[in-house]
Amino acid sequence: MFTENYNAEKIEKEIHDFWDENKIFEFKFNDKRPIFSIDTPPPTISGMIHVGHAMSYSQAEFIARYKRMRGFNVFYPMGFDDNGLPTERYVENVRNIRAVNLPRDEFIKICLEETRKGEEEFKEIWKLLGISVDWNLTYSTIDDFCRKISQFSFIDLYEKGRVYRAESPITWCPNSQCKTAVAQAELEDFKRITKLNYIKFKLENNEEIVIATTRPELLPACVGIFVNPNDKRYKKLIGRYAFVPIFGQKVKIMEDELVDPNFGTGIVMVCTFGDSTDIEWWKKYNLETKIVIDESGKLNDLAGKYSGLTIEEARKEITEDLKKEGKLIEQKDIEQTLNVHERCGTPIEYLISKQWWIKISDLKEKWLELGNQIKWYPASMKNRYDTWVNGLNTDWCISRQRYYGIPFPVWYCKKCGKIIIADKKDLPIDPFYQKPKKSCSCGYNDFEPEKSVMDTWATSAITPLINSKWTEKENLVDLIYPMSLRPQGHDIIRTWAFYTIAKCWLHTGKIPWNSIMVNGHGLDPHGKKMSKSKGNIVEVKEIIKKYSADALRYWAASAKLGNDLPFKEQDVARGQKIIIKLWNAAKLISNSIENYKPNRKIELKSIDKWLFLKLNKVINKATEEYEKYEYSDATAYVENFFWHDFCDNYLEIVKQRIYNGNDEAVKYTLYYSFLSILKLFAPILAHITEKLYQKLYSGKEKEISIHISNWPEEFEFFDESIERNGDLAIEIISFIRKWKHDRKIALNAELNKIIIDCNFEQREGLKEFLDDIKTATKAKEISFGYVRDNELPSGIKIDIS
RNA sequence: GGGCCGGUGGUCUAGUGGCAUGACGUCACCUUGACGCGGUGAAGGUCGAGAGUUCAAAUCUCUCCCGGCCCACCA
Numbered sequence: 001m002f003t004e005n006y007n008a009e010k011i012e013k014e015i016h017d018f019w020d021e022n023k024i025f026e027f028k029f030n031d032k033r034p035i036f037s038i039d040t041p042p043p044t045i046s047g048m049i050h051v052g053h054a055m056s057y058s059q060a061e062f063i064a065r066y067k068r069m070r071g072f073n074v075f076y077p078m079g080f081d082d083n084g085l086p087t088e089r090y091v092e093n094v095r096n097i098r099a100v101n102l103p104r105d106e107f108i109k110i111c112l113e114e115t116r117k118g119e120e121e122f123k124e125i126w127k128l129l130g131i132s133v134d135w136n137l138t139y140s141t142i143d144d145f146c147r148k149i150s151q152f153s154f155i156d157l158y159e160k161g162r163v164y165r166a167e168s169p170i171t172w173c174p175n176s177q178c179k180t181a182v183a184q185a186e187l188e189d190f191k192r193i194t195k196l197n198y199i200k201f202k203l204e205n206n207e208e209i210v211i212a213t214t215r216p217e218l219l220p221a222c223v224g225i226f227v228n229p230n231d232k233r234y235k236k237l238i239g240r241y242a243f244v245p246i247f248g249q250k251v252k253i254m255e256d257e258l259v260d261p262n263f264g265t266g267i268v269m270v271c272t273f274g275d276s277t278d279i280e281w282w283k284k285y286n287l288e289t290k291i292v293i294d295e296s297g298k299l300n301d302l303a304g305k306y307s308g309l310t311i312e313e314a315r316k317e318i319t320e321d322l323k324k325e326g327k328l329i330e331q332k333d334i335e336q337t338l339n340v341h342e343r344c345g346t347p348i349e350y351l352i353s354k355q356w357w358i359k360i361s362d363l364k365e366k367w368l369e370l371g372n373q374i375k376w377y378p379a380s381m382k383n384r385y386d387t388w389v390n391g392l393n394t395d396w397c398i399s400r401q402r403y404y405g406i407p408f409p410v411w412y413c414k415k416c417g418k419i420i421i422a423d424k425k426d427l428p429i430d431p432f433y434q435k436p437k438k439s440c441s442c443g444y445n446d447f448e449p450e451k452s453v454m455d456t457w458a459t460s461a462i463t464p465l466i467n468s469k470w471t472e473k474e475n476l477v478d479l480i481y482p483m484s485l486r487p488q489g490h491d492i493i494r495t496w497a498f499y500t501i502a503k504c505w506l507h508t509g510k511i512p513w514n515s516i517m518v519n520g521h522g523l524d525p526h527g528k529k530m531s532k533s534k535g536n537i538v539e540v541k542e543i544i545k546k547y548s549a550d551a552l553r554y555w556a557a558s559a560k561l562g563n564d565l566p567f568k569e570q571d572v573a574r575g576q577k578i579i580i581k582l583w584n585a586a587k588l589i590s591n592s593i594e595n596y597k598p599n600r601k602i603e604l605k606s607i608d609k610w611l612f613l614k615l616n617k618v619i620n621k622a623t624e625e626y627e628k629y630e631y632s633d634a635t636a637y638v639e640n641f642f643w644h645d646f647c648d649n650y651l652e653i654v655k656q657r658i659y660n661g662n663d664e665a666v667k668y669t670l671y672y673s674f675l676s677i678l679k680l681f682a683p684i685l686a687h688i689t690e691k692l693y694q695k696l697y698s699g700k701e702k703e704i705s706i707h708i709s710n711w712p713e714e715f716e717f718f719d720e721s722i723e724r725n726g727d728l729a730i731e732i733i734s735f736i737r738k739w740k741h742d743r744k745i746a747l748n749a750e751l752n753k754i755i756i757d758c759n760f761e762q763r764e765g766l767k768e769f770l771d772d773i774k775t776a777t778k779a780k781e782i783s784f785g786y787v788r789d790n791e792l793p794s795g796i797k798i799d800i801s
Numbered sequence: 802g803g804g805c806c807g808g809u810g811g812u813c814u815a816g817u818g819g820c821a822u823g824a825c826g827u828c829a830c831c832u833u834g835a836c837g838c839g840g841u842g843a844a845g846g847u848c849g850a851g852a853g854u855u856c857a858a859a860u861c862u863c864u865c866c867c868g869g870c871c872c873a874c875c876a
Binding site (some may be wrong): 003189196211212213214215226258259260263264267268269270271274275276277278279280336337378380381383384386387388390391393490491493494527558560562563564566568570571573574576577579580581583584585586587588589590633636639640647648651652655659734737738740741742744745746747748749778 | 815822825835838840842869870871872
């Protein structure tokens with residue numbers, strides 16, 4: 001018997017130490033059990049770990065624990081995504097430095113220092129939360145092995161003809177902290193109100209046409225004018241020439257179906273480049289190239305007196321000047337959707353530059369087919385993948401003009417310009433500080449290193465191969481690839497999920513994982529994303545300290561898979577109540593279990609069988625839900641069974657038998673039913689179930705930890721009529737409770753006599769439960785007989801006195 | 802403009818054809834030998850709107866409205 005209260009902070013700490021010491025979560029390399037491998041998301045080191053992170057990682061963690069109990073050898077690694085733009089931005093802010101002002105190697109060193117710190121912080125919090133990863137399997141995307149495998153991957157795709165270098169228009173972020181090429185997947189939509197400017201262009205014969213544009217600052221880059229071929233108003237213009245105001249260049253008027261006659265004046269100017277239609281026309285009609293915006297979003301010499309101005313400044317001044325010249329005849333407010341960089345919200349520009357690309361846009365059908373080979377949970381999330389693939393219109397630009405990332409294993413010959421690719425056996429290399437091992441084929445021996453680094457997604461897209469130690473002699477590819485499960489958020493389906501499927505298939509010809517579970521986000525109480533700048537971050541540590549890790553995990557388990565979940569402290573408090581309830585139930589039954597070890601078949605009473613019948617159903621349902629990764633529905637079933645069937649009804653009914661101390665049937669029932677309850681709760685309430693397992697079952701059950709014990713299976717099947725009859729008994733007990741309540745009598749007040757009036761079948765069934773009704777209602781006497789009133793839904797009538 | 806997800810008592814939520822689930826909150830009663838962080842009850846919903854299919858619709862179909870997300874070349 002134990003009497004102490006539950007001290008979550010102390011006990012959770014003890015349990016963590018126990019798990020560590022006994023290596024409970026270690027992946028066993030030589031083991032016959034089937035493997036369940038998880039492609040854990042490597043979090044970006046961003047300096048703020050909030051309950052939203054805790055939620056998504058907990059949800060994958062529930063599945064890891066469930067699978068472990070199902071007898072799988074679980075491969076559950078942890079990674080850290082600690083390079084690339086987000087990390088640079090983080091480090092620049094934390095240290096208040098700017099990468100551009102520092103030597104490259106010094107900046108990289110600082111980044112490494114800062115990310116180490118961030119990783120320690122993550123590790124500490126994940127341990128507090130009880131995330132059951134095997135920390136021996138940790139990787140970081142900037143470590144030697146990841147640099148090697150990432151460069152290897154690049155060379156492999158280069159050799160396969162999937163990687164190419166090309167000078168072409170590219171989406172570019174001109175933000176002073178970015179100044180890099182970005183990929184289609186990194187763009188977001190942004191709606192804003194802007195001015196549509198109606199501008200007069202002169203024709204050769206001094207006639208005038210009016211063109212509507214939102215970007216007058218691009219006038220110096222204007223290389224053509226288009227009208228719709230079916231637009232009768234402008235048919236006569238086709239093939240003639242116009243002069244761009246202020247800048248004076250002469251441009252041809254052409255026709256194209258893409259022009260919407262109803263937008264603006266129905267006449268469009270093409271600039272290199274204002275948007276993707278410009279690029280399309282530029283390619284299709286082989287137009288001149290006039291780039292007027294530079295890498296930092298300023299106008300260059302082509303803009304004449306406007307040179308050096310930012311886009312916004314130039315727009316303002318050029319508009320002013322047009323107005324002065326009488327060329328601007330109208331300005332209208334319109335709503336405009338434009339592409340912005342997802343990291344900083346800056347409108348992207350199109351520049352021409354030389355970048356490295358992975359060819360993906362020609363294989364849309366393949367990507368869709370691979371998507372079909374993977375099981376999506378919840379199934380509807382596959383739509384997002386399909387939509388994205390269908391909308392793909394460019395290849396994947398993987399070079400970034402940044403500092404802290406994985407370098408390309410590439411040099412260029414300074415004489416003939418030939419591309420020199422490093423030898424696979426020399427990886428990882430940094431072309432900035434290392435040279436090719438032999439001269440160029442042209443005989444020259446001086447090289448220019450590729451200065452760009454790779455898009456972080458290019459590395460994180462091969463996490464299944466990183467986990468498999470692909471490229472190493474002693475690898476796990478046959479063992480764990482394709483991996484069993486990819487858990488990840490819905491916001492990165494177009495990036496992480498898609499790129500992983502694409503790259504891994506290009507390398508191996510196989511899908512990267514058999515299933516993907518897509519989790520929602522933990523939001524602030526008002527349903528908004530948590531972010532430092534909004535000041536609405538709820539910190540993991542605080543909540544764990546106030547409630548407990550188990551209570552926070554319970555909150556995480558309350559969201560259906562894929563749904564976003566606003567953080568409500570009352571939900572965590574609800575988890576706390578269940579934990580306390582479990583502890584107190586254990587207190588009550590500890591006497592019966594502590595010195596008891598079932599070793600033979602016992603004749604059970606009907607109410608005991610009733611409990612097992614209910615339990616069987618819960619085990620079935622919970623298992624079914626877990627197989628679909630629906631931990632939340634599973635938990636709801638378990639919770640309902642534990643709280644109501646087990647505590648409110650069964651325990652109340654058998655209390656006297658517990659106190660008697662020598663009822664073998666009740667001991668047997670409590671031993672196994674409570675063990676099952678603990679196991680069913682174990683994936684969610686990982687700590688308290690472990691503690692109670694050790695307190696009550698240690699030395700009796702085979703495994704030292706509940707988390708490696710077997711998932712509960714159905715008990716012996718009893719005649720289903722017992723469940724029905726037991727339910728009738730509960731119905732009668734409830735009625736008597738209400739009867740007492742209506743008379744403001746205490747529930748434990750004694751009754752003189754209960755008379756039950758029912759049909760023959762009910763009477764036969766209830767006979768087995770009369771004692772239970774008697775003790776639960778404190779009736780001195782109970783009998784069958786004729787009753788006039790008090791009819792229950794089942795038709796039974798009760799007389800109470 | 803297209804797609805996906807959602808709209809259920811004050812708040813949140815389960816529920817894909819058959820009397821609307823639970824939590825939190827509210828109110829009342831019960832100081833029951835595990836738990837008052839408890840027990841027992843009560844009040845509270847025309848299940849976003851409309852139409853249709855059906856003996857029967859929160860659930861299926863259509864239209865519309867609202868919210869969120871994803872996608873799209875409208876200058």
